[in-house]
Amino acid sequence: MNAQALLTQLYDTPETDILEQINALKAELGDQVLILGHHYQREEVFAFADVTGDSLKLSQQAAETDAPYIIFCGVHFMAETADILTADHQVVLLPDLAAGCSMADMADDEQVVRCWTELAEVLNPDECVTPVTYINSTASLKSFCGEHGGIVCTSGNAQQILEWSWSNREKILFFPDQHLGENTAVAMGVPDSDMIIWDPALPLGGNSPEAIGRAKLILWKGFCSVHQLFKPEHAETMRRNHAGIEILAHPECSRAVCETSDFVGSTEMIIKHVAAAEPGASFAIATELNLVNRLRILFPDKPIWFLSPMVCMCSTMFRTDPQHLCAALTSIRDGQITNQIKVPHEQKRWAKLALERMLNLA
Ligand code: 13P
Ligand code: SF4
Numbered sequence: 186m187n188a189q190a191l192l193t194q195l196y197d198t199p200e201t202d203i204l205e206q207i208n209a210l211k212a213e214l215g216d217q218v219l220i221l222g223h224h225y226q227r228e229e230v231f232a233f234a235d236v237t238g239d240s241l242k243l244s245q246q247a248a249e250t251d252a253p254y255i256i257f258c259g260v261h262f263m264a265e266t267a268d269i270l271t272a273d274h275q276v277v278l279l280p281d282l283a284a285g286c287s288m289a290d291m292a293d294d295e296q297v298v299r300c301w302t303e304l305a306e307v308l309n310p311d312e313c314v315t316p317v318t319y320i321n322s323t324a325s326l327k328s329f330c331g332e333h334g335g336i337v338c339t340s341g342n343a344q345q346i347l348e349w350s351w352s353n354r355e356k357i358l359f360f361p362d363q364h365l366g367e368n369t370a371v372a373m374g375v376p377d378s379d380m381i382i383w384d385p386a387l388p389l390g391g392n393s394p395e396a397i398g399r400a401k402l403i404l405w406k407g408f409c410s411v412h413q414l415f416k417p418e419h420a421e422t423m424r425r426n427h428a429g430i431e432i433l434a435h436p437e438c439s440r441a442v443c444e445t446s447d448f449v450g451s452t453e454m455i456i457k458h459v460a461a462a463e464p465g466a467s468f469a470i471a472t473e474l475n476l477v478n479r480l481r482i483l484f485p486d487k488p489i490w491f492l493s494p495m496v497c498m499c500s501t502m503f504r505t506d507p508q509h510l511c512a513a514l515t516s517i518r519d520g521q522i523t524n525q526i527k528v529p530h531e532q533k534r535w536a537k538l539a540l541e542r543m544l545n546l547a
């Protein structure tokens with residue numbers, strides 16, 4: 186049966202049967218398969234993950250596993266990262282190939298090369314600019330950074346990576362999330378006068394040569410559409426209505442939201458923060474809905490609110506459902522692999538270097 190026919194059949198099967206099939210396939214395949222699950226995955230899929238975590242923890246896990254098959258319940262850039270960090274004989278699958286990340290798509294190859302070329306009109310970028318990319322980026326951009334002396338960061342280690350980068354070269358070009366770069370720099374005490382924004386739609390990113398010459402941090406104008414839905418006024422409302430509430434935010438949120446928050450951190454850091462609090466402590470959290478709902482279940486003694494009155498859900502993370510997970514496991518059992526993520530060899534070399542520079546610092 187081809188992959189599409191299998192999926193159609195699975196969608197006609199009651200969900201309880203699908204869950205049983207996943208359990209049976211996992212038992213049959215044993216150590217052959219490692220399922221990695223990001224915190225934003227829906228509960229029905231998350232429950233089957235062998236390892237759960239934020240992007241940093243999951244990439245460390247991918248670098249360490251010997252499993253011949255890795256199913257990444259997350260989005261495309263995560264599966265690419267796993268493929269880069271695993272050996273050639275290991276196979277990485279993304280259950281639904283349409284599970285992308287709009288932020289990662291905001292810095293394409295042509296724009297990145299044009300930016301570097303335009304910077305070279307003003308200065309020598311290979312001497313004075315460290316390109317840093319958030320892990321939420323294409324393999325091609327990671328490769329670009331590796332080739333130009335740069336590095337990858339995650340939301341869990343961004344400060345350490347900025348410190349490393351500035352210790353090597355005078356300036357940082359930070360891709361593709363303006364907000365993670367800006368929020369990290371603000372927390373480190375970097376003044377506004379040292380930062381500029383690079384809009385890839387404009388010549389010189391919309392900056393004068395003098396402003397580029399002065400800048401220490403050049404922030405690519407990219408963002409996460411999910412985290413941009415949180416607003417500082419949501420925090421004001423929460424504080425007005427719930428005395429003593431603590432506001433927790435992911436650093437992909439805007440600077441205004443992070444500045445009004447009591448704690449800013451990666452998904453893993455947010456979970457640890459809530460876990461460490463005393464019973465009765467209350468939180469309003471600015472990150473993806475599936476994680477906030479899970480925290481409510483995990484910590485019933487700690488009242489937890491979603492910071493925004495709107496539903497801020499990552500629709501591409503949500504694409505991975507039990508049917509797609511079941512199809513991925515079936516394809517491994519039947520030796521007819523579908524949805525394999527394979528980064529081209531020429532990108533792998535430099536992208537791996539950029540990732541290893543990060544992992545070696547951890
Ligand atoms: P972390 O889990 O690394 O904090 O990242 C959040 C995210 O947006 C993943 O796409
Ligand atoms: Fe991309 Fe935002 Fe979804 Fe994360 S939450 S995968 S950054 S769109």
